[in-house]
Amino acid sequence: MNNYTIEYSKENPKDYTINLNESLWDGKSDDEMVYLSDFLDELPKGCIFLKGVTGCGATTLALRDYSNSIIALPTRNTVMSKWVKRDEVTKEIISYDNNVLPIYAGLNDTKDNLFNYINLRVTFNDPIKIVCTYDQLEKVVMRLRGFKKEEDKYVTDEDSICKMLHICYDDFDFRLYIDEVHQVLEDYKYPSRRENMRGLLRVIKYFPNVTCMTATPLEKKYFFDEIKDLPVVKVNYDGFFAMNPHYEDFKRKVILKKCGYLAPAVIKIVKDHLDNKAFGNAHIFVNSVDFIAQKVLKPIMEESDDITLFKDNIRVVCGDSETNEKKIRKAVSSLYKDGEILKDAKNVNKALEIDNAIMEKMRAYAYYGDFVSSINSPTKRINFYTKTAWLGADIFDQSGQIYIISDGAKRHTMADISTAYIQILGRIRDSRNNKVIHLYSENRYLSDDENEQTAFEQDLINREESREDFKNSYNILRTERARKIFIEQMQEELESSVYLTCNKEGQLVYDKYLQWNDEISFKIVNGQYRNGANLAKSIIKNGWDVSTDIDSTAEKLIKKNYQRISFKKVFDEYVCLQRGSVQSLFPDTKSMIEVLEDKEEYLHDAYFLLGEEMVKALGYKRREIVKAIELKRNANYAKQIKDLLKQNISTDVLYTKEEIDKVINFIVTKLNLKKAIKITDYYLVESILVKRNNKVIRMTKIIGYL
Secondary structure (H helix, E strand, O other), rough: OOOEEEEEEOOOOOOOOEEEEEHHHOOOOOOOOOOOOOOOOOEEEOOEEEOOOOOHHHHHHHOOEEEEEEEEEOHHHHHHHHHEEOOOOOOOOEEEEEOOEEEEEOOOOOHHHHHHHHHHHOOOOOOOOEEHHHHHHHHHHHHOOOEEEEOOOOEEEOOOOHHHHHHHHHOOOOOOEEEOOHHHHHHOHHHHHHHHHHHHHHHHHHHOOOEEEEEEOOOHHHHHOOOOOEEEEEEEEOOOOOEEEEEOOOOOEEEEEEEHHHHHHHHHHHHHHHHOOOOOOOEEEEOOOOHHHHHHHHHHHOOOOOOOHHHHHHEEEEEOOOHHHHHHHHHHHOHHHHHHHHHHHHHHHHOOOOOOHHHHHHHHHHHHOOOOOOOOOOOOOEEEHHHHHHHHOOOOOOOOOEEEEEEEEEEEHHHHHOOHHHHHHOOOOOOOOOOEEEEEOEEOOOOOOOOOOHHHHHHHHHHHHHHHHHHHHHHHHOHHHHHHHHHHHHHHHHHHHHOEEEOOOOOEEEEEHHHHHHHHHHHHHHHHHOOOHHHHHHHHHHHHEEEEEOHHHHHHHHHHOOOOOOOOHHHHHHHHHHHHHOOOOOHHHHHHHHHHHHHOOHHHHHHHHHHHHHHHHHOOHHHHHHHHHHHHHHHHHHHHHHHHHHHOOOOOOOOOOOHHHHHHHHHHHHOHHHHHOOOOHHHEEEEEEEEEOEHHHEEEEEEEEE
């Protein structure tokens, strides 16, 4: 394909950038993505591949090439999202891809599953495509190479898969793809995942071709030792929007809002969407199940006993751990009175004959299953996502509204959100919503201190000094038991504060990867959140704009009613409010409409009498709009007056002046007319003298309509 050019780096000749040619946009719609498959037959081999944007089809291209491949993904949900097949138009899941073997703990993670899949692919000479989570990669690779795990080490497997297939492992010539490679370093900081990340890094050496993919910028100095020598290949999507002639029509905006109290703001978002006061479905990204369960769901549900409302409209996509399950159960338990009775009965009356298995199944369904879903489950009105869902997973919802919540009170939460910012922005693949709302609070990486950079650097020096103090305190402990207690009590502080871990020999050792995580978190959070301009620099190339001002026109007017605001701004917001697609984060639609109508007395008639297109055609010029409204009013009133006259006055009938005046007054009052009307404006009449009761009176004969 000749739709791009190569530009080699002057600093490192092995590094290069793929610059896209303008011809790639030929034949595409205004907002259609240019996919990697439009100009590449396969992903570059043996490199760090900075794909530039999310949703460009990198993993899809890896799945479709003809190489034997192992694709490592961060979470179960990302694995599941790559296993399904969707309708190209509706995006509905229609089947599962049998060409792919998905593996995570509990799914296809046995040697038999692996053997049966490979045997079938080899039989038909089809490429092997294994998609597994990071923590399963080492196990998969070692099984393929003829080893099995016993205790803490791998030993030769006499019944290895390759021997069973009577072939050599090297004949497979596997390619290794590590998707969202920046996340490996992020996951490394968690003790429960660290050894699995080390296992992932250990097996890289077995592959002649390793492609590490990410859309999140990562400095070279923070590349793992195992991949630091790989060349860097970047796809330059910088011109993607600039080349498009309709760029401004669908330019997207991130609205930043610093909040002292996040939970009430998120509760307001949820209620607005449940009450249809906000447009579209809410997709709320927050890396804390505690925050979702205790700070948001529980308070909302304690106010209502409408089980159906919440079951049908709230969905939580998070890790399916037992801990998360308990948190969600506890948060929603108030909705399930029967389940509470059963639970209390079990705790109080030990002799009560209840099948524990049945009861547990009921509780699990009632407290957990109604809310916690997989990434491939149908979208609901309210959708919460933790980290398990925002890395490489596909979400489809054309009316989706993204909210990013960074809770600085929770350790790592803001850093997690920040490092995955580009990932989250592109998570809803087909959304037509051009706005993302990001609420955040302070944490140790961010404050109002302008000398924060200097303070953080000094903090790292202080931590280095403290590291030696911790080592000395640990080394003077002579017994194994004393050291074990020390580690158990101090583990979190050791790792997060001074970057020390305990190795298999029982020694405290400095782990630079933990410090790297801290430095990256500071750089991203401090750099992005210091002000809107900083964040703009990091995402503007992906077609996003940034604003720290979320006040609507109505909100501005209510604060300072005498300020000058153009008719166009007032009218545009009025249209959004009437449609329900309000631009304000905390809308009170009725009050906002009243504020706007107080500002512009002709606003109501401009919208309901003239309509959006007419107002736009008049160039939003107030004088012209007022004239058009008067003409429209007269035309509308003329028809209504005629209809009422027909209902109350007939032709070829004689009426007295008092009788006609009574009808006229009735019509003026009913239509709230500012001026009186004349019967002769609507009827052809004749004045006739008539003798009644020995008196001659003048009457009006209605001959016909004008």
